[in-house]
Amino acid sequence: MKIIYLGTPEHSAQLLSKIIRANFNVAAVITQPDSPKGRGLKLSPPLVKQTALKHNIPVYQPQKLTFQTFNEVLTNIQSEPTIAVVFAFGQILPEDILNLPTYGFINLHLSLLPRWRGPAPVHWTILAGDKEAGATVQKVAFKVDTGAILTAKKIPLDGTETAGTLLNRLTGIGFDLICDVLSAYEKGTPPQPIHQDESFTTYAPKLKKTDARINWSNSAQQIERFIRALNPKPVAFTELKTKSRTLTVRIFKSTLTNKSGLVPGKLLYENRKLLVGTADFSLELNEVQPASRRVLSAAEFAAGYLRPDEEAYFA
Known part of the structure; x- marks a missing residue:
């Protein structure tokens, strides 16, 4: 044959x-x-x-x-x-x-x-x-x-x-x-x-780069799945917004938590953990990549891009 x-x-x-x-x-x-x-x-x-x-x-x-x-x-x-x-x-x-x-x-x-x-x-x-x-x-x-x-x-x-x-x-x-x-x-x-x-029958259309933006108004579970589903391509992304900068950031890994209280997209770095608000619980971000940089840990990202005197959001 x-x-x-x-x-x-x-x-x-x-x-x-x-x-x-x-x-x-x-x-x-x-x-x-x-x-x-x-x-x-x-x-x-x-x-x-x-x-x-x-x-x-x-x-x-x-x-x-x-x-x-x-x-x-x-x-x-x-x-x-x-x-x-x-x-x-x-x-x-x-x-x-x-x-x-x-x-x-x-x-x-x-x-x-x-x-x-x-x-x-x-x-x-x-x-x-x-x-x-x-x-x-x-x-x-x-x-x-x-x-x-x-x-x-x-x-x-x-x-x-x-x-x-x-x-x-x-x-x-x-x-x-x-x-x-x-x-x-x-x-x-x-x-x-x-x-x-x-x-x-269910359908699985192709995901384009334009589909990869994270909606922080979704639930933590939805976003955590979204990040895993788009790793390694096309990679989930968001925009960091502070008083001093706006920057595209790609997210490679996150972890669910039982913490709440942050509004969707609000960033908080405490106890060496980078948390972001969603529709329900906060999501811990473990691996992120600012534009034109290598993949960073939460601590590296916080040290390089977050300031204690500035509020920071992902949008």
């Missing part, structure tokens, strides 16, 4: 590497075109492309994937049974290519579908305070994340996860699931597809 792999960024390159190490036959890779990176805007190849070339796998980089392009890939890899694996490709797949491979397309999605369909399932899992998360391997349908489920695995959450740590856990689980499904297809015993129950 020959595999056509479609993906682009770092985590997708890691899955491609795992599939190759597991001795599956990856016959072709389709990824996004090279893009300008860095100060010099030099064209840089996607990590999936770099991984494929290390293993002498043919790479295709269409600006837009079409029936003609995909059919060309199939023609070039001859007539063995084929399957296409998709993880973080970055383009919508044309409906007319979905049945071209012998076994169609399969996709890894980092949620327990149909919960959190869309591009940011890990972020929204944390934002919602879900008690469990998971990874799903699905057949690819034209409507995004609506395909029949081939296999899934869930894990419990303890409420301390960031988007970064949860992403790492779920990709590890998901990579194993993909390899299990590929093995089943090779043995001629593919999993029985199970249609999704639409009544349990």
Whole structure:
């Protein structure tokens, strides 16, 4: 069985590497075109492309994937049974290519579908305070994340996860699931597809930098989840406002407290703790980053940016 792999960024390159190490036959890779990176805007190849070339796998980089392009890939890899694996490709797949491979397309999605369909399932899992998360391997349908489920695995959450740590856990689980499904297809015993129950559908739209501003009028729990969900990208931010300055500050880590009495956004530094008011309880801030500076502890931030004779607010 020959595999056509479609993906682009770092985590997708890691899955491609795992599939190759597991001795599956990856016959072709389709990824996004090279893009300008860095100060010099030099064209840089996607990590999936770099991984494929290390293993002498043919790479295709269409600006837009079409029936003609995909059919060309199939023609070039001859007539063995084929399957296409998709993880973080970055383009919508044309409906007319979905049945071209012998076994169609399969996709890894980092949620327990149909919960959190869309591009940011890990972020929204944390934002919602879900008690469990998971990874799903699905057949690819034209409507995004609506395909029949081939296999899934869930894990419990303890409420301390960031988007970064949860992403790492779920990709590890998901990579194993993909390899299990590929093995089943090779043995001629593919999993029985199970249609999704639409009544349990929720959506996970992409979070942009403009969505990352903290609303201090929300509850402490909502804000604490928000900070974890946006770490390491795009990172929750706020503006420090004092009589002498206004400064953008990014927040990486916070801790819930049972203290109250501060109005939303009001800052208080006492007993080596940096507290900020919310709609209910105060939130302790542990790691913050003023604009153009490194990440600071609460004590470092207070020493550098707060004055005893000035009131300070986050807004």
